[in-house]
Amino acid sequence: MGSKFSYRDAGVDIDAGNQAVERIKGLVARTHNPAVLAGLGGFGGLFKLDIEKMKEPVLVSGTDGVGSKIKIAMALDRHDTVGIDLVAMCVNDILAQGARPLFFLDYLAVNKVIPEQIEALVSGIAEGCLKAECALIGGETAEMPDLYQPGEYDMAGFAVGIVERKKMITGENVRAGDLLLGLKSSGIHSNGYSLVRKIFSKERGYELDMVLPELGLPLGEVLLTPTRIYVKPVLALLDRFTIGGIAHITGGGLLENIPRSLPKGLKAVVDEGSWPRPAIFEIIERSGVEKMEMYRTFNQGIGMVLIVKPEELKEIQELLSEMGEESYVIGEVTQRKAGEAACQIRSV
Structure with a gap:
């Protein structure tokens, strides 16, 4: 009964946590704007809404994680990109309803707080927030040695955006004859990695540092490419x-x-072969994944689809091109008969 215990004896190092916070303060501050009313350290993030020019503002929220893509980051001991994925998965979701991202929060769960690792993770989150023009206003790091193995971690993100109600994207204005405009993805993004890791496993003869002829880069680097x-x-x-x-x-x-x-x-009719599919998907399909399973699991090189009016297509693509975005007409919207699938792949 005379023994004394500390939190560190249980595997939680408060001092390391404080050191990690000091390391990330500058990264977080880079994402702030005048609407952010407080820095790190409070019990909640403070953000001042500017809605004077809006008639009926609607807040849109989203949450997501990175999934087992994190296993690739841990295997390569490279942690500065998955934070971009984390932000992307959340802000792209709320963007699909027309919302402009306002702020972001993160949750990191780790086996052990390694300040350098936390700094790398948050550097990616901050980079993602800068790309999304939203502020990183808070977060939480939980050290749980009993739940995670040494070197392991997981992460979740939370985004809040705003949109004028009458400008919300709901799909109600979509009509037959509208076009499906696909925006190029940067690769696999952050879905399907349980299957990806099974295919590119050591048991199947793959190593993350090997360079496949079709890719021209180390396999691990391609798999770790951040979500656009x-x-x-x-x-x-x-x-x-x-x-x-x-x-x-x-x-x-x-x-x-x-x-x-x-x-x-x-229904949506997607024209097969109407856009250039990245080589990584060709390799995956050749590994034994059926065609329809590819379309149901992966983005196939299209990270976002916009439904646009044919008469506006040319100007839309010109503006996208000016902003460095590659886009492709990948299909169209048509009438759906009873019993038909809501999305069909059409061979051309």
Whole structure:
């Protein structure tokens, strides 16, 4: 009974946590703007809404994680990119409803607080916030040695955005004859990695440092490529054009996500081969994944789909090109008959 215990004896190092906070203060501050009313250290993040020019503002929120892509980061001991994925998965979701991201919060769960690792993770989150033009106003780091193995961690993100109610993207204005405009992805993004890691496993003869001829880069580097953030180009389009629907191509791939932007009675017809598919997907499919499973699991090179009017297509693509975005007409919206799938792949 005379023994004395400390939190550190239980595996939680408060001093290391404080050191990590000091390391990330500058990273977080880079994302702030005049609407952020306090820095790190408070019990909650403070953000002042500017809604004077809005008639009926609606807040839109989203939360997500990075998934087992984190296993790739841990295997490579590179932690400065998955934070970008974390932000992207959240802000791209709320963007699909027309919302402009305002602020972001993160939650990091680790086996052990390693200040350098936390700094790398938050550097990615801060970079993602800068790309999304939103402020990182708070977060939490939980050290839980009993739940995670040494070197392991997980992360979750939370984004809040705002949109004028009458400008919300709901899909109700989509009509038959509208076009599906796909925005190029940066690669696999952050979905399907349980299957990806199974395919590119050591048991199947792969190593993360090997360079496959089709890729021209180390496999691990390709798999760790961050999710593309579409906030700036899409918001620019929403200011000028009639965008009927927006689909963020995440879990469920093209087959399940495009229909989320369609009203009843309509379907999406995607033209196979109407865009250049990145080599990584060709390799995955050759490994034994059926074609329709590819469309249901992966983005196939299209990270976001905009439903646009044919008469606005040329100007939309010109503006996207000016902003460095590659886009492709990948199909169209048509009438849906009883019993038909909400998204079909058409061979051309």
